[in-house]
Amino acid sequence: MGNVLAASSPAPPSAPGSGVVQGGPGLVSVPPGFSMPSVPPPSVPGQPAGETGSPLPNPGTYEECHRKCKEVVPIQLEGVRLVVNKGLSNHFQVSHTVTLSTLAESGYRFGATYVGTQQTGPAESFPVMMGDMDNTGSLNAQVIHQLTSAVRSKIAIQTQQHKFVNWQCDLEYRGDDFTSAVTLGNPDVLLGSGIIVAHYLQSISPALALGGELVYHRRPGEEGAVTSLMGRYTGNNYVATLTLGGAGAHATYYHRANDQLQLGVEFEGSMRTQETAVSFGYQLDLPKANLLFKGSVDSNWVVGAVLEKKLLPLPLSLALGAFLNQKKNTFQCGVNVTVG
Amino acid sequence: MAGIEELSPAVGPVDTRPPEGEIDEDEDEELDETFIERLWGLTEMFPDTLRSAAEVTISSSVTMAKKLYSFSRAALWVGTTSFMILVLPVVFETERLQLEQQQLQQQRQILLGPNAGMSGGMPGMMPPAPVKM
Numbered sequence: 018m019g020n021v022l023a024a025s026s027p028a029p030p031s032a033p034g035s036g037v038v039q040g041g042p043g044l045v046s047v048p049p050g051f052s053m054p055s056v057p058p059p060s061v062p063g064q065p066a067g068e069t070g071s072p073l074p075n076p077g078t079y080e081e082c083h084r085k086c087k088e089v090v091p092i093q094l095e096g097v098r099l100v101v102n103k104g105l106s107n108h109f110q111v112s113h114t115v116t117l118s119t120l121a122e123s124g125y126r127f128g129a130t131y132v133g134t135q136q137t138g139p140a141e142s143f144p145v146m147m148g149d150m151d152n153t154g155s156l157n158a159q160v161i162h163q164l165t166s167a168v169r170s171k172i173a174i175q176t177q178q179h180k181f182v183n184w185q186c187d188l189e190y191r192g193d194d195f196t197s198a199v200t201l202g203n204p205d206v207l208l209g210s211g212i213i214v215a216h217y218l219q220s221i222s223p224a225l226a227l228g229g230e231l232v233y234h235r236r237p238g239e240e241g242a243v244t245s246l247m248g249r250y251t252g253n254n255y256v257a258t259l260t261l262g263g264a265g266a267h268a269t270y271y272h273r274a275n276d277q278l279q280l281g282v283e284f285e286g287s288m289r290t291q292e293t294a295v296s297f298g299y300q301l302d303l304p305k306a307n308l309l310f311k312g313s314v315d316s317n318w319v320v321g322a323v324l325e326k327k328l329l330p331l332p333l334s335l336a337l338g339a340f341l342n343q344k345k346n347t348f349q350c351g352v353n354v355t356v357g
Numbered sequence: 358m359a360g361i362e363e364l365s366p367a368v369g370p371v372d373t374r375p376p377e378g379e380i381d382e383d384e385d386e387e388l389d390e391t392f393i394e395r396l397w398g399l400t401e402m403f404p405d406t407l408r409s410a411a412e413v414t415i416s417s418s419v420t421m422a423k424k425l426y427s428f429s430r431a432a433l434w435v436g437t438t439s440f441m442i443l444v445l446p447v448v449f450e451t452e453r454l455q456l457e458q459q460q461l462q463q464q465r466q467i468l469l470g471p472n473a474g475m476s477g478g479m480p481g482m483m484p485p486a487p488v489k490m
Contacts (some may be wrong), residue, residue, distance in 0.1 A: 064376055304452040312443040320439045324446045339442050343435050 043212035073194035079216035082249045082258045086269035089281035090298035091311035091323035094338030094351025095120055102357040108142075120349075125152040137163050137186050154178045195218040210236045226250045228264070264288060277302050278329050318344040332357050 096118030104110045114126040130151040136142045144162040159173040169192050175183040189198040197217045204211035211234070218228030226249045233242045245262020254273040260266065264286040272280045279300045286293040299314035307327040314320055321340035328335060336353035400408060 303447075303450065303454070304451050308447075308450050310447050310450075314443070315441070321440050322442045322446065324450075326450075337446075341438055341442055343438070 046269045072223070073220040074195055074223060075191055075194060076220045076228070076249070078196055079198060079218050079228055079230060079247065080191065082218075082226075082228075082247060083260070083267065083269050083283075085256050086258070086271040086281035086283055086298075089271065089279050089300045089311065090283070090296065091314045091321055091338065093321060093340045093349060094323060094336065094353055095349050096351050098351070098353045100353070100355045102355070104357075108134070126150065138168070143169075143246075208237055212257065218247070225249070226251075318342060 023280045099115045101113045110130045112128040117123045131146045132142050133144040147159045149157040156176045163169050163170045171187040173185050185202040187200040200214040202212035213233045215231045220226050225335045230245045243263045247260045249258040259268045268284045270282045281294050281298045295316040301310040309325040312322040319342050323338040325336040334355045339350040341348045
């Protein structure tokens with residue numbers, strides 16, 4: 018069961034219309050009408066920090082650079098969610114999710130994950146196939162496969178009932194000290210529309226990595242491109258990342274104060290809406306009390322926290338979340354219970 | 358002169374002012390309405406600049422006091438709810454953990470004797486073995 022759990026990527030993207038609210042503009046600005054699927058990148062392989070002999074380590078993927086800071090910030094929970102995970106074998110895992118929500122629709126979701134037999138590292142195996150189906154018939158599916166030792170591919174589709182909303186294919190090449198990826202999103206040969214995203218990230222020094230992103234989108238009668246540059250500096254116990262692009266600026270700073278406390282500061286400025294937002298988040302880890310606490314304060318006067326506690330004799334984990342918007346005086350709270 | 362007529366002595370001197378009682382009534386009526394105004398009228402003895410300066414000072418301090426009151430209300434509410442969300446659960450959990458650990462320590466003390474109750478007590482310390490017959 019360890020294989021299945023370790024190799025599975027984070028949960029597939031939730032269908033639009035679920036109650037999760039995440040503030041702030043996305044990294045890639047996509048014109049309205051296009052939906053950039055938020056498919057999570059493959060899990061970080063257990064690669065050593067540098068190949069023996071080569072001084073520069075592989076920098077990881079482009080999307081992961083802001084991830085460390087984002088993980089510190091809590092996610093807004095809403096309503097009651099019960100997740101039951103059951104591992105049927107070393108390769109196969111099944112999950113049932115029941116969501117009861119006040120803002121969005123309540124529903125049931127069934128998910129299955131299959132992890133294949135080709136082992137590339139101690140904690141990963143390929144191919145990984147994940148599928149998720151809603152009670153209304155909406156499907157999210159992902160297939161991740163390691164084609165060669167350096168090339169990884171991913172195909173993801175997302176449907177809303179019977180209509181295909183997102184379909185994308187992704188190819189990633191990991192070199193010695195660089196990573197490049199090409200993503201083809203919603204290609205439609207008949208209409209002549211689609212999105213192509215190209216990422217490139219290069220290690221300049223063991224601490225510094227620079228990269229760029231190019232997004233080209235095309236629709237019948239309209240086409241455009243957006244570029245952005247990214248720099249990431251890794252220190253002893255901190256990671257600072259800056260992304261500058263046509264869509265705006267996004268800077269994050271992640272700091273590990275001690276093995277219990279991690280801090281993250283995020284600054285986001287969007288050219289399109291001419292708005293800036295700063296948010297400060299912290300994560301407190303108390304393994305002795307089986308407690309994980311994440312809190313955040315925002316420049317939009319939003320205060321939120323999520324408390325996760327493992328109720329230990331049973332394989333049960335309880336998450337309580339509360340988000341309060343002081344300015345608009347609105348409040349949202351939620352409970353997540355995870356079994357297994 | 359013969360044309361001057363003598364008024365009847367009953368008429369008495371011509372009174373151009375109303376009698377005392379009416380004067381008092383009139384002034385009493387004015388007194389009921391104008392007590393505050395009489396006090397206010399007293400301030401008219403101060404020069405204009407002093408009066409306007411005092412008025413500005415008093416009105417601005419009243420406005421500031423109102424603003425301070427409403428600000429402290431809002432700040433108290435924001436502070437309390439933010440503290441409740443961000444800090445309180447962690448405080449509860451750490452207190453609970455401390456209590457549990459204390460309880461465990463106490464139990465260990467009761468079971469194994471006072472010295473063994475300390476976490477990281479001396480490794481060579483053995484509890485007294487029961488005497489077997």
